[in-house]
Amino acid sequence: MALREILVVPDARLKQVSQPVATVDDDLRALMDDMLETMYAAPGIGLAAIQIGVPKRVIVMDLAREGEDRQPRYFVNPEILWASDDTAPYEEGCLSVPEIYDEVERPARVKLRYLNYKGEQIEEDAEGLFAVCIQHEMDHLDGVLFIDHLSRLKREQAIKKVKKQAKAA
Numbered sequence: 828m829a830l831r832e833i834l835v836v837p838d839a840r841l842k843q844v845s846q847p848v849a850t851v852d853d854d855l856r857a858l859m860d861d862m863l864e865t866m867y868a869a870p871g872i873g874l875a876a877i878q879i880g881v882p883k884r885v886i887v888m889d890l891a892r893e894g895e896d897r898q899p900r901y902f903v904n905p906e907i908l909w910a911s912d913d914t915a916p917y918e919e920g921c922l923s924v925p926e927i928y929d930e931v932e933r934p935a936r937v938k939l940r941y942l943n944y945k946g947e948q949i950e951e952d953a954e955g956l957f958a959v960c961i962q963h964e965m966d967h968l969d970g971v972l973f974i975d976h977l978s979r980l981k982r983e984q985a986i987k988k989v990k991k992q993a994k995a996a
């Protein structure tokens with residue numbers, strides 16, 4: 828396993844649309860292992876492959892609370908089959924937009940289809956933080972960041988702040 832560098836805004840690669848995966852094989856599992864290690868080290872609760880510069884439709888996630896055992900989860904070629912009409916706000920963050928948090932409103936519940944670590948097809952309902960996180964990560968697969976859901980002013984301010992942080996580092 829290896830730690831990978833996480834891309835930050837305004838890196839143009841984050842705007843790429845990621846491509847579907849043909850087969851869940853050992854090479855893909857090695858990528859998912861690296862993604863998980865990178866996510867834990869950040870630390871974060873989710874990561875899309877494009878955030879480490881790999882334009883494949885792959886997401887890792889762990890929503891275990893502090894003190895609980897790790898619960899790694901893997902989503903390959905995820906699709907949203909259904910989304911609720913009712914929405915819920917959540918104060919989101921993103922490892923590619925460090926130290927910026929703002930409220931985003933998304934469907935409160937979604938039904939998902941994806942392939943897991945073994946390549947098995949799973950259908951699952953998501954709500955709460957799981958629904959927020961999977962929608963945030965699936966946005967990454969289409970080149971969309973949570974700041975794209977904010978006003979133009981807030982988005983530009985966020986990017987300016989991240990650039991300033993990078994210069995100071």
Ligand code: K1U
Binds near residue numbers: 872918964
């Ligand atoms: O960059 C990412 O996509 C990961 C992002 C996931 C996310 C967080 C909140 C709402 C939607 C999606 C993060 O993990 S940001 C860091 C974070 O939320 C966190 C870090 C450590 C402990 C608990 C949370």
Ligand code: ZN
Binds near residue numbers: 920921923964967973
């Ligand atoms: Zn993100």
